[in-house]
Amino acid sequence: MTAQAQHATRPTKRQLIIETAERLFAEHGYDATSTARIATEAGVPSGLVFYHFATKLDLLLAVVQERPSPSEVLRSAARARTVRGRLRSMVASMVEELENDRAARVIVFREAPGRPEIASRAAELFAGATETVADVLSGAEDLVADEARVQTAAELVVSRVFLDTVALAQDEPAVKRHAAMIELIAESLTSGVRVRS
Incomplete structure (x- = not known):
């Protein structure tokens, strides 16, 4: 696989934050999961979470709303x-x-x-x-x-x-x-x- 193909399949930082939040919200619940923990486990700076999502609730909404239709x-x-x-x-x-x-x-x-x-x-x-x-x-x-x-x-x-x-x-x-x-x-x-x- 070429470097360009690997880059194309790698999730964006935003996607990585959503995927990490989804896993942590499912495991621990929304209220028990801090944005700092999401950032740490996603391997991104805390500020990047708030760059993509104004609030933690906006992140939760993205997790739920950005689902494929059945x-x-x-x-x-x-x-x-x-x-x-x-x-x-x-x-x-x-x-x-x-x-x-x-x-x-x-x-x-x-x-x-x-x-x-x-x-x-x-x-x-x-x-x-x-x-x-x-x-x-x-x-x-x-x-x-x-x-x-x-x-x-x-x-x-x-x-x-x-x-x-x-x-x-x-x-x-x-x-x-x-x-x-x-x-x-x-x-x-x-x-x-x-x-x-």
């Missing part, structure tokens, strides 16, 4: 033709994405209740993922459910996968844990049988 990952599930196939594909994609980005999700889960800015971003991510899941399910060839049931199913899938991946520590493979949910939702969306409330 929509593109979920849309790849549209290649499956059936509701069941699309659900399996989307659940597997969401689990993989959440597990790869676990630190940011832990931060959102922990910090959202006391920080409106983080709660707002979490709501945006949830709404975007739910909208995409509903959209992908709507295109399945065996779907017979109405729009309201598809929307409810999408909310259930996103909620369950997010909670399971972020908040629950379990040894069983995640996709296997979701198999019963996938079957229940697929049956509900393809059979035309209405579930009593």
Whole structure:
């Protein structure tokens, strides 16, 4: 690899600060992590943290907001033709994405209740993922459910996968844990049988 190629793959100082803050906020919490510690562990001068981020809260917001949208990952599930196939594909994609980005999700889960800015971003991510899941399910060839049931199913899938991946520590493979949910939702969306409330 050339020196130029190595430089191109090396994170910028700003990215390095965000990555370090993300790791420390996830491990120790926002309030217990000082900007001095972030700078030290990132190997940058303390002043550089404040050069890129006016406040520690701005740094936290950058950690949470500069995340890729789950929509593109979920849309790849549209290649499956059936509701069941699309659900399996989307659940597997969401689990993989959440597990790869676990630190940011832990931060959102922990910090959202006391920080409106983080709660707002979490709501945006949830709404975007739910909208995409509903959209992908709507295109399945065996779907017979109405729009309201598809929307409810999408909310259930996103909620369950997010909670399971972020908040629950379990040894069983995640996709296997979701198999019963996938079957229940697929049956509900393809059979035309209405579930009593």
